[in-house]
Amino acid sequence: MKRIACLALFLASACASPGAPAIPPPPEGNTPSIADVIAASKPEEWRRLDPENTLYMDFPQGRVIIEMAPEFTPNHVANVRALSREGHFVNGAVTRVQDNFVSQWAQAADPPRPPKIGKETLKAEFWIPRSTQVEFTTLPDPDTYAPEVGFSKGFPVASDGTRMWIAHCYGVVGVGRDVSVDSGGGTELYAVIGQSPRNLDRQLSVLGRVVQGMEILSALPRGTGDIGFYKTPEEYQRYADIKVAADVPEAERTNLEVMRTDSASFATMVNGRRWRRDDFYTDPIGRIGLCNVMVPSRPVSG
Amino acid sequence: MKRIACLALFLASACASPGAPAIPPPPEGNTPSIADVIAASKPEEWRRLDPENTLYMDFPQGRVIIEMAPEFTPNHVANVRALSREGHFVNGAVTRVQDNFVSQWAQAADPPRPPKIGKETLKAEFWIPRSTQVEFTTLPDPDTYAPEVGFSKGFPVASDGTRMWIAHCYGVVGVGRDVSVDSGGGTELYAVIGQSPRNLDRQLSVLGRVVQGMEILSALPRGTGDIGFYKTPEEYQRYADIKVAADVPEAERTNLEVMRTDSASFATMVNGRRWRRDDFYTDPIGRIGLCNVMVPSRPVSG
Numbered sequence: 001m002k003r004i005a006c007l008a009l010f011l012a013s014a015c016a017s018p019g020a021p022a023i024p025p026p027p028e029g030n031t032p033s034i035a036d037v038i039a040a041s042k043p044e045e046w047r048r049l050d051p052e053n054t055l056y057m058d059f060p061q062g063r064v065i066i067e068m069a070p071e072f073t074p075n076h077v078a079n080v081r082a083l084s085r086e087g088h089f090v091n092g093a094v095t096r097v098q099d100n101f102v103s104q105w106a107q108a109a110d111p112p113r114p115p116k117i118g119k120e121t122l123k124a125e126f127w128i129p130r131s132t133q134v135e136f137t138t139l140p141d142p143d144t145y146a147p148e149v150g151f152s153k154g155f156p157v158a159s160d161g162t163r164m165w166i167a168h169c170y171g172v173v174g175v176g177r178d179v180s181v182d183s184g185g186g187t188e189l190y191a192v193i194g195q196s197p198r199n200l201d202r203q204l205s206v207l208g209r210v211v212q213g214m215e216i217l218s219a220l221p222r223g224t225g226d227i228g229f230y231k232t233p234e235e236y237q238r239y240a241d242i243k244v245a246a247d248v249p250e251a252e253r254t255n256l257e258v259m260r261t262d263s264a265s266f267a268t269m270v271n272g273r274r275w276r277r278d279d280f281y282t283d284p285i286g287r288i289g290l291c292n293v294m295v296p297s298r299p300v301s302g
Numbered sequence: 303m304k305r306i307a308c309l310a311l312f313l314a315s316a317c318a319s320p321g322a323p324a325i326p327p328p329p330e331g332n333t334p335s336i337a338d339v340i341a342a343s344k345p346e347e348w349r350r351l352d353p354e355n356t357l358y359m360d361f362p363q364g365r366v367i368i369e370m371a372p373e374f375t376p377n378h379v380a381n382v383r384a385l386s387r388e389g390h391f392v393n394g395a396v397t398r399v400q401d402n403f404v405s406q407w408a409q410a411a412d413p414p415r416p417p418k419i420g421k422e423t424l425k426a427e428f429w430i431p432r433s434t435q436v437e438f439t440t441l442p443d444p445d446t447y448a449p450e451v452g453f454s455k456g457f458p459v460a461s462d463g464t465r466m467w468i469a470h471c472y473g474v475v476g477v478g479r480d481v482s483v484d485s486g487g488g489t490e491l492y493a494v495i496g497q498s499p500r501n502l503d504r505q506l507s508v509l510g511r512v513v514q515g516m517e518i519l520s521a522l523p524r525g526t527g528d529i530g531f532y533k534t535p536e537e538y539q540r541y542a543d544i545k546v547a548a549d550v551p552e553a554e555r556t557n558l559e560v561m562r563t564d565s566a567s568f569a570t571m572v573n574g575r576r577w578r579r580d581d582f583y584t585d586p587i588g589r590i591g592l593c594n595v596m597v598p599s600r601p602v603s604g
Contacts, residue, residue, distance in 0.1 A: 099517040100472050126585075144444055144591040170402050170497045179581045194520070195472045195593050196497055199578055202585045215401040215524040218496070222517040276501055279481045283428075283504045289446040291497050 023140045024267075026275035026284060033278075037269040038259070038296055045263035047153070048300055049211065049256050051246035053077065055084070056254070057105075057213075058240045064213035065245075065254060066173050069155050071134045072166050073125040073205045076175055080186040080207060083118035084244050088187065093236035094220055098228025100194030103217045104176055106187060108236055121185040124177075125205040127165040136164065137262045141274070141287050145198040149290040151261035155209060156290050158201060166206035169196045169291035171214050175205040193218040196291040211256060211297050255300040269296070325442045326569075328577035328586060335580075339571040340561070340598055347565035349455070350602055351513065351558050353548035355379065357386070358556070359407075359515075360542045366515035367547075367556060368475050371457050373436045374468050375427040375507045378477055382488040382509060385420035386546050390489065395538035396522055400530025402496030405519045406478055408489060410538055423487040426479075427507040429465040438466065439564045443576070443589050447500040451592040453563035457511060458592050460503060468508035471498045471593035473516050477507040495520040498593040513558060513599050557602040571598070 032040075049067055057064040070077040083089060093108035107113060114120060128134070136157060138150035146158035149167065156169045166172060172192050177184030184205060191210055210217065220237050223230040230236055245253055259266050274288040334342075351369055359366040372379040385391060395410035409415060416422060430436070438459060440452035448460035451469065460469040468474060474494050479486030486507055493512055512519065522539050525532040532538055547555055561568050576590040 097521075099520055142444055142446055144446065145587055145589050181584060194496065196591075198591065198594065199575065199583070199587055201587065203583055218401055219399075219521055219524055221521055273501065281501070281505055282483060285447055285501055285503065287447050289498075289500065292500065 023274070023286065024271050026277070026286070027272065030278045031272035031276050031284075032268065033272075034269055034294075034296060037265055037272065038298070041259065041263070041265035045260050045265045046257040046298075047260050049245070049258065051248075051253065052081070052244065053208075054245035055080070055208075055242050056245055056248060057242045059213075059216050059237070061216045062213060063254060064216055064239075065211045065256065066208050067154065067211050067258070068208035069153075069166060069206065071132070071152070072128055072155070073175070073207055075122050076125055076184075076186050076205050076207055079118050079122055080189075080242075081244050083115055083186055084242055085247065086115065086117045087241075088113070088115050088118060089242035091238070091240070092242065093233075093238050094217070095223075095236055096190075096227070096229045097193070097220045097222050097237075099222045101192075101197060101228065102190040103193050103220055104188060104190035105239070106176070106189075108233065108238065110233070112187065115187065118187075119185050120187060121183050122205075124181045124184070126181070126202050127163040130159050130162050130164045132164070134164075135262055137266075139270070139288070139290060139293075141289065143290055145201060151266075151293070151295070154211075154258045154261050154295045156293070158198075158290070163202070165202050166209075167196065167290055168192050168198055168200045168204075168206070169209075170194070171210040173207045173209055174200070175207055177204065191217050198291075211258060212254070256297050257300050259296040261295060266295075325576070325588065326573050328579065328588070329574065332580045333574035333578050333586075334570065335574075336571055336596075336598060339567055339574065340600070343561065343565070343567035347562050347567045348559040348600075349562050351547070351560065353550075353555065354383070354546065355510075356547035357382070357510075357544050358547055358550060359544045361515075361518050361539070363518045364515060365556060366518055366541075367513045367558065368510050369456065369513050369560070370510035371455075371468060371508065373434070373454070374430055374457070375477070375509055377424050378427055378486075378488050378507050378509055381420050381424055382491075382544075383546050385417055385488055386544055387549065388417065388419045389543075390415070390417050390420060391544035393540065393542070394544065395535075395540050396519070397525075397538055398492075398529070398531045399495070399522045399524050399539075401524045403494075403499060403530065404492040405495050405522055406490060406492035407541070408478070408491075410535065410540065412535070414489065417487075417489065420489075421487050422489060423485050424507075426483045426486070428483070428504050429467040432461050432464050432466045434466070436466075437564055439568075441572070441590070441592060441595075443591065445592055447503060453568075453595070453597070456513075456560050456563050456597045458595070460500075460592070465504070467504050468511075469498070469592055470494050470500055470502045470506075470508070471511075472496070473512040475509045475511055476502070477509055479506065493519050500593075513560060514556070558599050559602050561598040563597060568597075
């Protein structure tokens with residue numbers, strides 16, 4: 001009896017994101033593909049990356065592009081910009097790749113050169129008040145870790161009703177720290193490369209997310225030292241620099257636009273994935289997880 | 303008001319796995335590490351892998367060890383055993399690596415040699431009845447995709463109250479198929495290498511899970527063709543064979559034991575991860591996702 005009552009509750013989604021709308025019904029017939037939704041979207045449903053908030057991390061394998069989230073971690077974003085501008089990230093290295101967890105990078109030099117203009121450490125920015133007037137388009141689907149989840153300008157976000165924070169989904173970039181909560185600053189960063197480690201939520205400052213190039217960070221050889229650190233500097237995976245896009249000559253920029261997560265096309269795409277039904281998917285599940293939503297991006301045309 | 307009521311409901315976990323116990327309270331003080339829990343566990347809380355249900359996939363980089371799940375997909379497990387024994391998997395290749403999704407393997411030959419004793423295709427085994435008398439240790443934590451989740455002999459499992467199936471968590475191994483639901487058989491297999499693609503649940507037959515060697519499958523170069531297929535056979539990532547452990551001379555076996563997911567130590571470990579608190583984790587979240595639980599394994603001693 002309890003099982004049936006709770007199943008009904010689950011299906012009615014009564015406990016999903018509070019205040020969020022109920023889960024929309026499935027579209028008629030087959031669901032649209034992501035390509036279909038993109039093709040039908042309007043130009044105003046896309047947002048061009050701001051070069052001041054965009055980082056390029058250039059590996060021999062290609063470019064990793066990170067969008068920073070100044071609404072969530074303003075001081076860390078400003079500090080990483082300052083660190084980049086003083087050349088702190090030149091000739092850096094991925095020093096740790098722990099399978100199903102994170103790739104982490106820092107200066108290759110040991111000890112690292114201390115920053116001159118940027119700061120080594122900052123006060124933690126783990127969350128912002130829920131009342132903050134930032135975009136927050138909630139998902140009605142239930143989440144294991146938080147009563148309210150959704151998107152804010154492309155970032156996956158969770159809230160407990162009082163606070164809100166960027167959730168540790170695949171591709172999210174955070175600020176490494178030591179034991180003290182105020183010991184990070186941006187000289188060491190990491191990207192999530194496996195199952196979303198949501199227990200990191202609210203324990204670390206989140207700088208942004210990788211918009212392009214995750215396949216570079218996720219396919220690096222796993223470190224064989226403790227918690228995935230490479231045992232020797234010879235194993236380090238080098239990158240040339242981390243540059244603010246605004247500081248790169250226009251001809252060398254990668255201009256991307258991201259589908260607005262408060263747009264009708266994004267909602268259509270999410271609902272199509274939630275109820276995915278096509279020649280292959282025959283038993284739609286009617287739910288989608290926060291970290292299972294991929295936010296479309298593409299080169300700016302023209 | 304609605305937000306507060308639902309938040310209370312969320313915290314009380316009223317809608318978590320039906321029939322499951324409430325979320326246990328946090329342990330006093332710091333939570334034990336996984337190493338602590340393993341050190342304190344009893345020998346009878348471990349289960350040795352059955353060589354008849356264990357596959358070795360030997361890459362130049364090392365051995366991938368897969369435990370098969372005959373209680374969920376008996377015909378596919380028997381067929382993969384038969385295919386292995388007739389040499390169908392000799393000189394195979396990973397032919398597809400799609401970032402944040404799957405690594406998939408098959409014969410390197412195109413067209414593949416048809417099986418002689420094993421079958422090319424079988425009737426789908428996407429789920430089993432919930433009433434089946436298999437072990438099912440439920441988690442009280444809410445899940446996005448199913449009203450009931452937990453573990454069955456180390457496999458992550460979900461249920462809708464009527465059916466149960468292995469959930470597509472990191473490391474789960476499934477049976478590739480074409481559009482027809484009955485077009486798979488085991489000649490092509492895949493492993494999940496990113497965020498759990500739970501919308502695959504109940505759409506594919508799940509053969510088992512990787513117990514050791516995921517870092518080999520997850521760090522392979524991503525394919526640049528459509529949906530991650532390698533564009534040329536030169537890019538294929540080769541393995542020597544897939545062998546049933548029982549067919550390998552004892553001296554060449556990797557004998558592993560897995561912590562029993564119905565044991566007290568496993569419950570202690572899960573609750574420690576759920577409420578993780580130590581020098582670094584200062585703001586325990588009190589929840590854990592099905593696919594965030596790692597089932598400990600270790601070499602058989604003596």
